[in-house]
Amino acid sequence: xxxxxxxxxFRVLKTGQxxxxxxxxxxxHEYMYWYRQDPGMGLRLIHYSVGExxxxxxxxPDGYNVSRLKKxxxxxxxxxxxxSQTSVYFCASSYYRENYGYTFGSGTRLTVV
Amino acid sequence: DAKTTQPTSMDCAEGRAAxxxxxxxxxxxNEYVYWYRQIHSQGPQYIIHGLKNNETNEMASLIITEDxxxxxxxxxxxxxxxxAVYYCIVRVPFGTNAGKSTFGDGTTxxxxx
Numbered sequence: 294x295x296x297x298x299x300x301x302x303f304r305v306l307k308t309g310q311x312x313x314x315x316x317x318x319x320x321x322h323e324y325m326y327w328y329r330q331d332p333g334m335g336l337r338l339i340h341y342s343v344g345e346x347x348x349x350x351x352x353x354p355d356g357y358n359v360s361r362l363k364k365x366x367x368x369x370x371x372x373x374x375x376x377s378q379t380s381v382y383f384c385a386s387s388y389y390r391e392n393y394g395y396t397f398g399s400g401t402r403l404t405v406v
Numbered sequence: 407d408a409k410t411t412q413p414t415s416m417d418c419a420e421g422r423a424a425x426x427x428x429x430x431x432x433x434x435x436n437e438y439v440y441w442y443r444q445i446h447s448q449g450p451q452y453i454i455h456g457l458k459n460n461e462t463n464e465m466a467s468l469i470i471t472e473d474x475x476x477x478x479x480x481x482x483x484x485x486x487x488x489x490a491v492y493y494c495i496v497r498v499p500f501g502t503n504a505g506k507s508t509f510g511d512g513t514t515x516x517x518x519x
Contacts, residue, residue, distance in 0.1 A: 297449075328509070335493065336450070336509035352508060383449050389500045394440055397449030 295319055299384050299398035306374045306405045314369040314401050316384030322396070323389045325367040326351075327359060329380040330400075336383060342367055343389075374405045410494045415514040418488075424481040426513050428494030431475040436498050439470060441479045443490040444512070450493060453479065484517045491515075 300315040316325065324343050328336040328351075338351030340359040348359045356378060358370045367386075371378060381402050385395040411429040418424040430439065438457050442450040454461055454468045456477075461468045467480040481488055491514050497507035 335511040338508060381447065385449075394442065394452030394455055395450070396452070399449050400447065402447075 297384055297386055297396050297398035299382075299401050301401060302399070303402050304404070306371075306403065308375060308405060310374050311370070311372050312374065312403075313371075314382055314384075314403075316367045316369070316386075316398060318365055318367075318386040318396070320386065320388075320396065321364070322386035323364075324387045325361065326385045326387075326395070327357070327367065327369045328383045328385065329353065329378075330383060331380050339369065339382075374403075376405045379403060379405045409508065410496060410510050412492070412494055412510060412513045414511070415516070417516050417518055418481075418484045420486060420517050420519050421483055424484040424488065424515055424517070426479040426481075426492050426494075426515060427476065428479070429476045430494070430496050433474050433496050434498075437496040438498070439468065439474075439477050440495050440497055440507075441466070441468065442493045442495070442509075443488075444493065445487075445490040450509075453492075484515075486517050486519065489515060489517045 297318045326341040327339040330336045337353050339357050340351055342348045342361040345364040360368045381400045383400050384398040387395045438455050440455040441453040444450040454466050456468045456470050469478045491512040493509045493512040495507045
């Protein structure tokens with residue numbers, strides 16, 4: 294049972310490049326989330342999904358797109374990376390019941406130069 | 407969505423109880439209070455949650471006031487390994503609003519020898 298796995302762990306992009314961050318969970322969780330964390334700050338919600346094939350915007354969705362084609366995977370895309378998107382990205386998942394909190398991945402550290 | 411307010415930082419002596427407060431004065435009736443902690447740059451770790459009753463698990467205790475406008479996380483015997491950033495969030499755990507939870511900047515707890 295791996296929990297929540299994020300790929301890649303580190304990445305350096307040039308301004309204007311695109312990339313996709315992959316989040317995979319093996320706990321059969323219904324809900325999945327993407328957060329970003331800037332230095333010294335808390336986590337801000339980018340996008341989330343309450344089920345396969347559904348996505349919704351969070352606090353800071355601009356510049357990002359997501360897809361959840363399979364229940365276990367949640368992809369975060371940057372179409373044209375900007376230096377302001379330099380951050381640590383965390384994926385999380387949870388069951389739909391109240392008795393469970395989020396399970397977080399270990400993060401992807403992205404630098405846009 | 408309810409927002410939370412936490413002190414920026416707190417210190418605690420090793421072996422003593424650490425009491426971390428959280429204000430969530432605009433919490434709605436179906437929102438739960440969740441606590442997480444983040445050690446260094448790792449993904450946040452779930453600690454405990456509750457709706458209106460006090461809760462206890464192997465990690466901590468959660469005290470929620472009767473009006474539900476504030477709560478306190480208690481680490482009964484703090485150790486150096488409890489040094490971390492602690493986040494209090496409020497969240498509806500199921501349904502289409504399940505994704506809408508915001509992590510503030512949290513409280514940096516420093517446990518000192």
